[in-house]
Amino acid sequence: MDESIIHVDMDEFFAAVEKLDDPALCGKPLLVGGNPRGRGVVCTASYEARKFGCHSAMPMAKAIRLCPQAIVLPVRGWRYREVSEQVFDVFAQFTPQIEPLSIDEAFLDMAGTERLFGPVEQTARRIKQAIRDQAGLACSVGIAPNKFLAKLASDLEKPDGLTVITSDTIHTILDPLPISKLWGVGPAAAKQFGKLNIRTIAQLRKTPLKLLKETLGNSAEHFYRLANGLDDRMVQPDSRAKSIGQEQTFTLDLSEIDELRRVLLQQTQQVARRLRKHDMSAKTVTLKLRYGDFTTISRSITLGDPTDVTEIIWKAASDLLQQWADSSFHPLRLLGVTVTQLQPSAGGQMSLFESSASKKLKKLDSAMDEIVDRFGDSAVTRGDAKGHKEKKLKTENRFATEAAEVTETTKRKTENRRLRIADLKETGKRKNGAVHRLH
Numbered sequence: 001m002d003e004s005i006i007h008v009d010m011d012e013f014f015a016a017v018e019k020l021d022d023p024a025l026c027g028k029p030l031l032v033g034g035n036p037r038g039r040g041v042v043c044t045a046s047y048e049a050r051k052f053g054c055h056s057a058m059p060m061a062k063a064i065r066l067c068p069q070a071i072v073l074p075v076r077g078w079r080y081r082e083v084s085e086q087v088f089d090v091f092a093q094f095t096p097q098i099e100p101l102s103i104d105e106a107f108l109d110m111a112g113t114e115r116l117f118g119p120v121e122q123t124a125r126r127i128k129q130a131i132r133d134q135a136g137l138a139c140s141v142g143i144a145p146n147k148f149l150a151k152l153a154s155d156l157e158k159p160d161g162l163t164v165i166t167s168d169t170i171h172t173i174l175d176p177l178p179i180s181k182l183w184g185v186g187p188a189a190a191k192q193f194g195k196l197n198i199r200t201i202a203q204l205r206k207t208p209l210k211l212l213k214e215t216l217g218n219s220a221e222h223f224y225r226l227a228n229g230l231d232d233r234m235v236q237p238d239s240r241a242k243s244i245g246q247e248q249t250f251t252l253d254l255s256e257i258d259e260l261r262r263v264l265l266q267q268t269q270q271v272a273r274r275l276r277k278h279d280m281s282a283k284t285v286t287l288k289l290r291y292g293d294f295t296t297i298s299r300s301i302t303l304g305d306p307t308d309v310t311e312i313i314w315k316a317a318s319d320l321l322q323q324w325a326d327s328s329f330h331p332l333r334l335l336g337v338t339v340t341q342l343q344p345s346a347g348g349q350m351s352l353f354e355s356s357a358s359k360k361l362k363k364l365d366s367a368m369d370e371i372v373d374r375f376g377d378s379a380v381t382r383g384d385a386k387g388h389k390e391k392k393l394k395t396e397n398r399f400a401t402e403a404a405e406v407t408e409t410t411k412r413k414t415e416n417r418r419l420r421i422a423d424l425k426e427t428g429k430r431k432n433g434a435v436h437r438l439h
């Protein structure tokens with residue numbers, strides 16, 4: 001099948017996150033954006049508010065005139081980014097070929113995944129369901145042979161849509177649409193087309209290319225190709241790594257904590273080494289633990305400062321393992337460690353303000369890296385200092401001890417978030433002032 005490009009676009013994204021965090025907002029007209037008393041604009045209007053003519057980029061004051069009963073909410077960028085990350089994590093469960101377009105949309109190239117997941121349309125349904133389960137939100141999906149058609153398709157049946165354009169249906173779907181649906185047709189281009197009496201894609205497709213070139217110059221061919229459903233841009237995956245991790249499935253479930261520590265130490269050394277190779281530091285360390293019945297949980301900790309030092313990451317990872325073992329030990333089928341919240345390291349230079357303990361650790365790391373580079377991974381490993389407190393190096397790992405169970409099973413995750421949100425509301429962190437009615 002040629003239709004291997006998927007475009008996913010979240011529905012009423014900022015408003016949907018607000019509804020997710022406060023279900024009392026569901027079904028209500030919402031305007032998320034800037035202050036109506038200043039020159040604030042609408043970032044998004046919920047579908048209920050769109051019925052009154054409100055839309056993105058409209059001055060907030062005007063939107064309120066159109067829909068006075070709307071609830072106006074301020075922009076909570078950090079929260080939308082957090083949910084966006086969950087959505088992109090779902091994409092990564094289906095393909096590494098992900099091209100992000102914005103906070104709420106991406107292209108996925110599914111070519112070659114049929115053997116693993118079945119037909120692309122079926123996979124698209126699974127992606128929609130996984131986004132609903134893991135992020136609690138609805139999205140619209142377009143499936144087509146190329147990026148232009150996939151993006152156009154995802155917009156055709158919003159909200160909660162799924163539209164397939166095949167090579168057989170291109171013209172039936174494109175022809176009646178206004179030319180403003182073509183990628184790159186703004187008001188100026190639309191005016192030019194108007195001079196040629198071209199208002200629909202069918203009219204454009206049927207106009208001789210020569211005539212188009214006389215009026216539109218170089219861009220004529222681009223629009224003519226789009227009107228015919230042709231686009232050969234590739235999906236360009238975002239190459240910046242978002243996480244570095246190492247995991248291992250055991251032939252027999254492992255039930256010895258010392259054995260697990262040994263595996264984790266190896267994994268941590270490899271992860272930290274890969275971080276240094278990429279000149280990156282990480283702020284969050286996450287353990288993945290899978291039990292014999294496939295229940296998968298994770299525990300994470302956020303460090304005070306980003307680091308690429310093995311000893312600091314090991315301290316975080318081994319503490320997490322110990323805390324888990326103390327409270328809910330089970331034999332493990334799989335153990336893994338991942339670091340996230342990556343950022344470039346400070347050029348590998350040791351800061352003047354760095355403590356001598358930290359400098360020593362960095363020297364140790366570079367010496368170990370050199371040995372591994374020359375003689376391979378198994379050439380050297382550090383000792384597990386557990387129980388030898390006097391040997392423990394006093395590193396300045398100021399852990400903002402935020403150990404939290406991030407994942408349980410996928411199903412329980414959404415439920416947990418709802419509980420957390422209810423918690424937040426109760427503790428008043430989401431202040432009443434954040435939701436203000438403006439009349």
Ligand code: DCP
Nearest residue numbers: 009010011012013014015043044056057104158
């Ligand atoms: N956004 C913004 N300013 C704009 C347009 C959008 O801040 N001028 C933000 C708010 C949107 C988010 O980006 O929620 C995603 O943009 P979309 O164009 O995908 O719009 P929505 O997701 O809100 O709605 P739709 O269901 O039409 O995709």
Ligand code: MG
Nearest residue numbers: 009010011104
């Ligand atoms: Mg959207």
